[in-house]
Amino acid sequence: MRDYIWPWQSNVMMKHPWALPILFLILAVILSFVTWFRSKHAPQGQGQEQQ
Amino acid sequence: MVQKIQLEHNYDYILSGNVTEDLNQFKTIFDNCIDIKFREFDIHGARKGALVFLSGMVNMQTIDFEIMKPLIESDERLFQESAAELNDSDIQNIIENRLLFSSQLSWFEDFPDIIEHVLSGNVAFLLDGLQQVLVINAKDWEKRTVEEPATEAVIRGPREGFQETxxxxxxxxxxxxxxxxxxxxxxxxxxxxxxxxxxxxxxxxxxxxxxxxxxxxxxxxxxxxxxxxxxxxxxxxxxxxxxxxxxxxxxxxxxxxxxxxxxxxxxxxxxxxxxxxxxxTFFQLLQSPEDYYQRYFVASAIRMLRFFAVLFSLLLPSLYIALTTYHQEMIPTMLLISIAASRETVPFPAFIEALVMEIAFESLREAGVRLPRPVGQAVSIVGGLVIGQAAVEAGIVSSPLVIVVSMTGIASFIFPSFQLGLAFRLLRFPMMIAAATFGLYGILMMLLLLLIHVLRLKSFGVPYLTPMAPLRISGLKDVIVRASWLKQSTHTGELKSQRHQNPFNRLRQRQNK
Amino acid sequence: MEIISRHQLLTISIIYQIGTTIIFGFASGAGRDSWLAVLISTCLGTAVVWIYTRITHFNPGLTYIECYPAQFGKLLGTPIAWLHPLLFLYISGRIVADIKNLVPTTILPGTPPWVILLFFMLVISYGLFAGIEVMGKLTEIILPIILLIYLIEVILIFSSGVVHFDNLSPLLDKGWGRIWEVVWPLGIIQSFGESLALALVWTLMNERKRVGRTMIISSLFAGLFIAFTDALAVAVYGEEIFKRATYPMYALIQAISVSDFITQLDATGVIYFCFMAFLKTYIYLFATIRSIQKLTYSNSSRVFIFPVVLIALFMGLTMAPNVVEHIAVVQKVIPYNPIYLSLMIVFPVLLFLVSWIRNKSGTAAS
Structure with missing residues (x-):
């Protein structure tokens, strides 16, 4: 069980290879909320970085 | 427009036209300045005047013969020409055109201006009745002759150097x-x-x-x-x-x-x-004007030598430390044996050895600067050799190290710019520390750190490592080698915008179109 | 806003794509046909990189990361976008672990690994702080030096008399099977899928139109470079040793022995590797920070430098206790890991198709 805390370690990657993808997915969803919260800070010129 | 002098106090005084009063004002301001001289006179008993000047900064001959002499020998009737009162501009006209012999004169009425001019070595000429003061240029003081610059000697090229004036x-x-x-x-x-x-x-x-x-x-x-x-x-x-x-x-x-x-x-x-x-920029600091006076093959070869000198002065001691401490296997076997043999008697690790020698060398160099010139050179060289030899014999350092340190020292003398040489001299020490702690890896990381730092530098908007980064091939012609005059870029005067792209295009050759 | 020139992008990409494969190689499974495997991977990989560049082309003004929410909608696109910085962070942790396994074992045996890595991360942080413009200039200066050193190495190898070209033949006697094993998915992912991180840099280039061309040139060059090195390694060592070597390219340098004078230059190989790793880690961390900055709509990226570097350092330190396990992960786990595959191949292809279709219908309508 403790392995799941360190899913990037090589031994964990060999034994439970799906641990890292699951961690990433969970983090991605959580961080998407951060994006949603911060979307008010989106500058008007968003996307006009390089023309 | 000449920028105004910044005086400590605000001299709000307005010239009154009365010489005695004005002169008193001068005397109060220049109280306790014995080098300010006042010469009061009157012109044929009719008008009073005075001169104010700094005795150490004016040419006495000018004052005597070009100002006082014509004043005293002037025609009596000069100021009595017409019955009516002469107005100010007439008087000024007379003084400028018929009285004084100087070639540079102008009238001022602003009191701080006049103080400034007096302090710069000019003569202030006050005349009763005039609210303006005439400032006459009579500057002359002791100066050094124009001689070869001490820090930038060349073999071929003019031997004139700037002075203090x-x-x-x-x-x-x-x-x-x-x-x-x-x-x-x-x-x-x-x-x-x-x-x-x-x-x-x-x-x-x-x-x-x-x-x-x-x-x-x-x-x-x-x-x-x-x-x-x-x-x-x-x-x-x-x-x-x-x-x-x-x-x-x-x-x-x-x-x-x-x-x-x-x-x-x-x-x-x-x-x-x-x-x-x-x-x-960095590469400008590595150039010497002599490069352009010598033949281009020779100049190019010397330029390349300079590049190697730059690398040596920075890396040689560190490489020695790194290789002998961590990577002995990289040194060819015969050399390794002789280095090991000479290091046998040395009680310190390579880093301490190198540090001690480097510090000794730097101290010798600094000391050599302060000693009088003929003695200084000899002491630096002889001192280096003798101390090095004695240290080797005492078993404190090993002879390969003496070679390393002296080659590094010689390499650092090749820098045409004294300040850049100083920078590299100092950088050697952190590099040595990095080499002693992390070997070649440390040298690599330290070099990267240094490179990142140098790449961030800009001088008035121009990146410090132009033309190598950002890469401008046309500029490189003048950096690595010195291309002959025939191949240097031409300059067409109107392409200012292009010049902003290539800030340092060589502009000295104009091809006749 | 920082701008890098086309030439700087080229040099960054070349060094990045040659990167760490120069030491590890991915094609050792293919034995003496490894160079062929590399060439095939190059062709396919270049196509993949081209797809990446087209995506940025179809979404003008947006960084690669922002294309996902833009094309797939915020609900689906944002988590997918967030997967990228996480992946990049993991990969940079891997490279840090590479160094941890290589440097102490080869050139600095007495030094504790965390000190070595700490120094490394310090220099990286300074570079991140200085900005990508500075890194572009750095690679501009260093690429010629790298190539020069490589050339000298090759000359020295030939002068050591250890090169036996007959090791390279017979060609393909074991069939195409093992070549395909290596090419898909490992070959494409290793050098070219990883160019995904470079996508975060593309929007900073001053001539946007030439990005595709620049990347193609750089990918082809890097591929040829690696293929040549692989072939040379086989020529020197023969197939069996090559397949078993932990660091095949590093072994090449160990082979240099010119008349007993210039021998044992292992350390140079390690230094070479350290620099490549430095740049790769830098780009990955830069991509991570930039992605996070874009996804959180922050104005400055500097605030993220410290935490990101720290996480990468921590991951690298704890990732693998020894090099064998570390490489085993690369060989066995990563090719089948859904994250790599999806982010580097599946999603980009989808994104490409969607952007392309939208772009077409957009221009048709207007």
């Missing part, structure tokens, strides 16, 4: 560029020193934004006194915290003129022979 320096530049495009603008900096600073550039070649930026930065300087160009350098540099100088300092007029032709700006400062040239 700014007018001489200006003329040294002017003689080499006889064109009205050569501009000289002046500014005054320093609350108490009121040092004159002249900004010089070639109109039409220089980027006017650069000139404005220079004037802007100098104008912002708030300091009591400017004693040397180093003060100005530190105050206008982009990043004075870095070890690397971002301006070029030189004592040679030909070097200044060469750089002016490339569109740079020169800053001449009174009382110091060291002229600042901006912007300064």
């Amino acid at each position: 700014i007018s001489t320096n200006i003329s040294l530049i002017r003689r080499r560029l006889k064109t009205p495009q050569l501009k000289m603008e002046d500014m005054k900096v320093g609350r108490l020193s009121n040092t004159q600073i002249v900004i010089t550039y070639l109109e039409g070649i220089v980027d006017t934004k650069l000139v404005d930026e220079v004037k802007n930065r100098i104008g912002k300087i708030k300091i009591d006194a400017i004693l040397e160009s180093g003060y100005v350098e530190e105050l206008i540099e982009d990043n004075s915290f870095s070890l690397f100088p971002q301006v070029l300092i030189t004592e040679r007029p030909d070097r200044v003129v060469g750089n002016l032709l490339e569109g740079k700006v020169g800053i001449i400062i009174d009382n110091t022979p060291f002229v600042i040239i901006v912007p300064g």
Whole structure:
């Protein structure tokens, strides 16, 4: 069980290879909320970085 | 427009026209200054006048023969020409055109201006009844002769160096560029020193934004006194915290003129022979004007030698430490055996050994600077050899190390720019520490750190490592080798925008179209 | 806004794509046909990189990361976008672990690994702080030096008399099977899928139109470079040793022995590797920071430098206790890991198709 805390370690990657993808997915969803919260800070010129 | 002098107190005095009163004002201000002299006179009993001047800074002959003599020998009737009262401009006219012999005179009525001129070595001529004062140029003082610059000797090339008097320096530049495009603008900096600073550039070649930026930065300087160009350098540099100088300092007029032709700006400062040239980039600091006077093959070879010297002066001791401590297997076996044999008696690890020798060498070098010239050179060289030899025999250092340290020292003397040499001398030490702790890996990381730092530097907007990064192939012609004059880029005067792309295109060759 | 020039992008990409494969190689499974495997991977990989560049082309003004929410909608696109910085962070942790396993074992045996890595991360942080413009200039200066050193190495190898070209033949006697094993998915992912991180840099280039061309040139060059090195390694060592070597390219340098004078230059190989790793880690961390900055709509990226570097350092330190396990992960786990595959191949292809279709209908309508 403790392995799941360190899913990037090589031994964990060999034994439970799906641990890292699951961690990433969970983090991605959580961080998407951060994006949603911060979307008010989106500058008007968003996307006009390089023309 | 001449920048106003910044005086400590506000002299709000308005000239009254009464000589005695005005003179009293002068005397109060210059109280306890025994070098200010006052010469009161009257012209044929009709009018009173006075001269105010600094005795150490004026030419007495000028005062005696060009001012006092004509005054006293003047025609009695000069001021009695017409029955009506002569008005001020008439009197001024008479004095300028019929009385005095000087070639440079002007009238001032602003009291601080007059003080400034007196302090600069001019003579103030007061006349009763006039509310303006005539300032006559009579400057003359003891100065050094024009001689070869001490820090930048060349084998081939002119042997004139700048001096402490700014007018001489200006003329040294002017003689080499006889064109009205050569501009000289002046500014005054320093609350108490009121040092004159002249900004010089070639109109039409220089980027006017650069000139404005220079004037802007100098104008912002708030300091009591400017004693040397180093003060100005530190105050206008982009990043004075870095070890690397971002301006070029030189004592040679030909070097200044060469750089002016490339569109740079020169800053001449009174009382110091060291002229600042901006912007300064790394590769400019590695060039010597002699490169252009020698044959181009020779010059190119010497340039390449200089590059190796740069690397050596930085890396040689560190490589020695890294290889002997961590990577002995990389040294060829025979060499390894002899190094090991000579290091057998040494009680210290390579790092301490190298550190001790380097510090000793640096101390010798610093000491050599302070000793009188003939003695100094001998002491540095002999001291180095003798101490090195004695140290080897005492078993404190090993002989390969003495070789390493002396080669490093010699390499660091090859730098044409003293300041850059200093920077590399200092950088050697962190490099040695990195080598001692992490071996070759440490050297790599330290080099990367250094490179990142140098790449961040800009001098007045120009990246420090131009033309190598950002890469401009045309500029490289002049960096790695010195291409012959035939192959140097041509310059068409109107392409100022292009010049901003290639800031340092060699402009000296114009092909006749 | 920082701008890098086309030439700087080229040098960054070349060094990045040659990167760490120069030491590890991915094609050792293919034995003496490894160079062929590399060439095939190069062709396919270049196509993949081209797809990446087209995506940025179809979404003008947006960084690669922002294309996902833009094209797939915020609900689906944002989590997918967030997967990228996480992946990049993991990969940079891997490279840090590479160094941890290589440097102490080869050139600095007495030094504790965390100190070595700490120094490494310090220099990286300074570079991140300085910005990508500075890194572009750095690679501009260093690429010629790298190539020069490589050339000298090759000359020295030939002068050591250890090169036996007959090791390279017979060609393909074991069939195409093992070549395909290596090419898909490992070959494409290793050098070219990883160029995904470079996508965050593309929007900073001054001539946007030439990005595709620049990347193609750089990918082809890097591929040829690696293929040549692989072939050389086989020529020197023969197939069996090559397949078993932990660091095949590093072994090449160990082979240099010119008349007993210039021998044992292992350390140079390690230094070479350290620099490549430095740049790769830098780009990955830069991509991570930039992605996070874009996804959180922050104005400055500097605030993220410290935490990101710290996480990468921590991951690298704890990732693998020894090099064998570390490489085993690369060989066995990563090719089948859904994250790599999806982010580097599946999603980009989808994104490409969607952007292309939208772009077409957009221009048709307007």
